Amino acid sequence: MTVSPACLADPHARFPAEPPPEGPREIVVLGSTGSIGTQAIDIVLRNPHLFRVTGLSAAGERLDRLAGQAHRLQVRTVAIAREDRAIALREALRAQYGVGQPLPEILAGPDAASQLAASECHTVLNGITGSIGLAPTLAALSAGRVLALANKESLIVGGPLVTGLAEPGQIIPVDSEHSALYQALLGGTPREIARLIVTASGGPFRGRGRAELASVTPREALAHPTWDMGPMVTINSATLVNKGLEVIEAHLLFGIPFGRIEVVVHPQSYVHSMVEFTDGSTLAQTGPPDMRMPISLGIGWPDRVAGAAAPCDWTREHTWEFFPLDTDAFPSVPLARKVGSLGGIAPAVFNAANEECVEAFLAGTLPFTGIVDTVAQVVDEQGGDGSGTSLTLRDVLEAEARARSRARELAGTARRTTTEATP
Incomplete structure (x- = not known):
């Protein structure tokens, strides 16, 4: 198989071609309660002049952590893969935000992370573990987002599905080796x-x-x-x-x-x-x-x-x-x-x-x-x-x-x- 590096991670390419908007770069973090996600949020919180997180996604196991992240970052949207945990997530968010305060939008279900990946933002950080990250990867690329890719499995199992969507410079690798x-x-x-x-x-x-x-x-x-x-x-x-x-x-x-x-x-x-x-x-x-x-x-x-x-x-x-x-x-x-x-x-x-x-x-x-x-x-x-x-x-x-x-x-x-x- 021959793959042109211009299709994927070409460090000489710049995507998107137009200059970024003024102000902090808007970021969506997929897998926010895991190792990659929590470290990314640490970087964002220490650099509010550079980044603003607009959306978070997680599997739905660590709801208190997810709700705390959402409140601290004041995100627009929170997504969880487990639809049966949506009510519990709302309660966890309410405990963080307090009575009378508006809550972020909640997306729940197996397609929630993909919906979030296609939402309005500059960069999607895919920190999900495993091949379940493939659909969000495809959604982010299709929506024209810059994809900071820590979810190697989505590229590996998706192969030509991913390479067929990515524009030059659209994928920035996050694995330490590929970075x-x-x-x-x-x-x-x-x-x-x-x-x-x-x-x-x-x-x-x-x-x-x-x-x-x-x-x-x-x-x-x-x-x-x-x-x-x-x-x-x-x-x-x-x-x-x-x-x-x-x-x-x-x-x-x-x-x-x-x-x-x-x-x-x-x-x-x-x-x-x-x-x-x-x-x-x-x-x-x-x-x-x-x-x-x-x-x-x-x-x-x-x-x-x-x-x-x-x-x-x-x-x-x-x-x-x-x-x-x-x-x-x-x-x-x-x-x-x-x-x-x-x-x-x-x-x-x-x-x-x-x-x-x-x-x-x-x-x-x-x-x-x-x-x-x-x-x-x-x-x-x-x-x-x-x-x-x-x-x-x-x-x-x-x-x-x-x-x-x-x-x-x-x-x-x-x-x-x-x-x-x-x-």
Whole structure:
């Protein structure tokens, strides 16, 4: 598959072409109660002269937090995915606003985030976790909003659906690795790019062999050494599935073939990714492991937000290490390359099966090494042969449903087999 970088994340492009309106930039935050959303709101609150949040969306589990955010930011609209929580949200908002004060508009239901993403604003920050972020991504792009994209799954499973909608410069990547690549790519032209080098922390199990990973517990897997993230992303980091997804994302964002996208392990997480150019030089983007830097760039682009996070202290001694990726212990990256090369529904199958397997692992019904093994089996069974040339949203949703069902079935079988084998 060949993708022109001008279609997606071209750092040399400017979207929209006309100058922004005077006053604070209006932002919609999707997934506001999660890790990305809360850090974005922290940036906004410290920079009211730059940003104003007009809308918030969340799943509907942390209503007190969501209502508090809405009141503090004085947003126009609040959206939740769970329609059955709409009354409870109204009560939580009333507790924050007080009697007689007008409440923000409430949207509730599975399409609420998409409605909000299409509302009047400058930038939509998609901080939703998982492929449920696809519909809001498509809605934001269709409405002509700048999309600060932290929801990598929507690009990966949507593939040509997203690339077919995005205008040059319309997507600003927020993942720390892709934000780093985005910045480093400013150092050259597309024809001067030799390789993209995506860094990985290695997670909590760097250096362990496959046999040592079989008995890993959820508590151990959730103890990430450098990043503070939600459970799904943290487990994906431990299996390095996250890195596999990032390879596919880099291919789609920047139009670089899979054979020229490498993964290298960098435990300190200060070098967020690198671009190697044809003259032998390499540009690296560095900074402490703090997501407020790429978030602030995502919502502020093309300008940087002063003081978004603390810089490196270059007066202190630092040791930064780099190691090759152990693909025997962590086969998720080669699997992701295969999936990305297949295209079509394969990325949706890969992602959906992984989400189900992570849930099964966290519930204690699937061993750690069973996550990627099960995903690989589902991909082999249902990923297609790469011969398809078109993709619809219905194709994606149906493929995900089949993959989730099969992954749950296999995870149950794996659990029974493990239990039966225990003396």
